[in-house]
Amino acid sequence: MALTKFAGAFLARPTLFIVGALAAAFTLACITAVSLYQMRLDALARARDAADNLSLILQRDIERNIEVYELSIQAVIDGVNDPGTLRLPSHIRQRVLFDRSTNAQDMGSLLVTNTAGDVIIDSRSVPPRKLNLGDRDYFRVQQQSADVGLFISKPFSPHLTKTDTSIGLSQRLTDSHGQFAGIVVGTLRLNYFHRLFDGMTLGDHGSITLVRVDGTVLMRRPYSQSDIGQSIAGVPAFKPLIQADQGSYIGTAALDGAQRLYSFKHIGRYPLIVVVGLATEDIYAEWKRRAWAIGSVVALLDILIVLMSVMFAKQFRKRLEMERQLHLLANTDSLTGVGTRRVLDSALDAEWRRASRNRQSLSALMVDADNFKNFNDHYGHATGDSALRTIARCIVENIRRPGDFVGRYGGEEFCVLLPNTDLRGAVQVAEKIRSAVLAAEQANFSNRCGRLSVSIGVAVFDGNAQPGDSPDQLVHMADQRLYEAKAAGRNTVVPQQEHSQLAVA
Template sequence: MALGVMAISLATLLASRDAAIQHAHETSRNVTAVLATNIARTIETSDNSLRTLIAALDKPAIQTMDRSLRHELLFDRTAAEYVTGTGITDDRGRVIDGCCSRSHTWDFSDRDYFIAHRKSADAGLYVSSVYAARSRRGAQSIAMSRRINRPDGSFGGVAIVAIDVEYFRQLLAKLDVGSHGVAAIVRTDGTLVARNPPLTQAGLVNVGKSPTFPRMVNHDSGFYSAPSISDGVLRLYTFQRVPGTPLIAVVAPAESDVLASWKRLSWIVGVSASSVSVAFCTVVWLLAFALRDHANTQVLLTELTQTDPLTGLKNRRALDNALENEWERLQRSDGSLSLLFVDADHFKQYNDSHGHAQGDIALKHLAECIDRHVRRRGDLAARYGGEEFVVVLPNTDEAGAFQIGEAIRREVEQREPSASSEAIPPFTVSIGCATGRRSYPSSLEELTSSADLALYAAKRRGRNVVVCAGDIVEPAQPQV
């Protein structure tokens, strides 16, 4: 009987170990998907800027424009904080205009992004390796570039958008990968673009030397376990390729961190099972308590994984589940489903002016404002990421959704004095609204995209406004 109990205990522990690893993989896969999506959006925005710049340079009106005015029009209106420079070079790599000032005379003929386009007319969008920016005293950057052709099709130079590597570091810094885990963005040649935690200059390695790195290069996504070549720690690597680029997003929690709870449980169950030979009833008692504690822990962990720790609202994972469930329910009824995308205006400047601690207080206040107006059973408010929130409103039409959005916007703007808002400097929010029904749109992605485009329209209309997707006359383009 004791051997039977020990065999069952061993099987349970092995199953729990597999479940813990599978849960870690699923969590990491969601994180890498979000990370890759954010980077892909940044790359797409930069590519759109390059295409627009090249198209503008081909227009006679632009070519004959005063040089100072052209510089201001094409190069001094960068809206994205992570873009550190935009410029164009001639066929010898010399800067013609842009890159912080029209007076710069930098020579970029040695850069890989210039050489690639000079050698090939079909390079398309080229994402460079990390380099030390000459125009910014060696600050690390990567460049997005496209070839500029002369009217006869010959090589005429390149258009460049430079992105500060600090942007990627900030993305990774927001991720919690455990005390021994790693999150990184690497190129397919094995060089590190960014890493959390960062490596010292002496500890920098080319991960392309790892025997397992070809798995990342040869697949769009995947999961495997391997020791790190930098510190020897066994980690669970989940990776996803950023589409159309040589960049790979990697999240790798340490196996010791993932299995820490499982190891503690193993000791408890092991000691309990060994005691069967002395008193079987005692072992059964201890095992029952261990299983009960384990079940309670799982329930608590499930709740924690669905709650944003700062605001107390639901997190991205809970939001995705709710959206899928409400969309499936919508397809079986004649009701409606509305979404509100809520984004704090100029929040980076807010943090820079008042500090990140005050910024967190402001986000909590915004979450409270949203929660006060999202009270129906079935409604859901979630923190989408950073200063952006999403509200899911089942059985709510356009007018009702606009009314709720306007109430949230007005309360944030007016900031009625309360114990939680007295010390909060003023700020505003922009809100995009979209409503779907069973017949339209055709997918959940289209509905969320409509709400996102409405949010962009609200930003363009001066912020501190609610815009419904049905009120957008022309398709909105993301701000660069």
């Protein structure tokens, strides 16, 4: 029942169609927005996984190669510390100290120096090339500190080639007293990192950076010679790299200003960090294309839903207006504008039932134009119609409550229903109507007063229905009082007698 009432109320108000359509469009837009946001989060999560995997691959590759080179350096240290190895002929000592791994691609020379930095053993030449490495950072650091371990230098150009930018991996040599006795250093061409980074799939704006823990850039993709050796230690994007052994974050690159999702990992126990950056522009590129496509379709659907609802509401409003007009025509007397006889019967039945249920009084007035036949014959039907309209207007103007009703009973006769009105109140209303018609001063030669007048009969139902009582009896009693008013000389109000069966006097 409640659902039926709601549906009826909804259908009776076409504007609700537009409100419903707007709500549906808004809901669809919200669902789409949430879905697109989730797709964006998924794209970021996939990119983070990809960046983590790339950084892990690079970390393991770099760590393995540095470890191999470190083992070669340690083998040289062990050989140099063995007096028997040093007494071997130069060419045999060369084979003992340096294995074939030192000749791998991108591996430079393995060199042994004395305390002054002069090269005394050279993996590439017998006798050793005349070089002094005393000015290199990897020499000075080992010379000044006994517990550095494997030191990875800043990028430099070798003394001999001047072209292949390299880094040095050095370890300290000590004598039998624990004093500094020189270094063993191996050089690694940065081309190794260059080729390694170029083999990775990053997107159009991605980057890979190998940096020392002090912020010195050793290699970067996209490659620029001016970036190599720069320090980024002071930029905000570097701080997360030294706060944990691994992680990921979104930041702005210090070297090119691009926003990227960074995944970084420290290279084992070595003072190096590899950083993989996937540009947010690349991460969201596919998502943006899909978002535009989906968003455009949903926006178009929302617009269509709203437009169709507006059009439907307009058409439905027109239909309701037509139905209202038809209903008005069917229920309204076309001449006087009051209710028709059919509507009067329905209203009488409904008010009778309500009065019986609530034990309240219901009054009925029968109003009839005096000498109307003679009026019509003398003045014509057009003037007669005008007189009926005048009577109807006077009745309507004097029944002000929402429940009061007036209907055309037939011809020049009108019936007025006054719910919850006793006999005294009904007579007062009847007198107001009679006086209003007389005050209209429409001429009627056949009346003694010379003006249009009405006679009114009044009957009241007290709300206590007896067996055999019916609404028609109330109207019949009011009609009888009307005939008594006519017999009494017209232009008068005659109420029902106190002894009548339906009386409440």
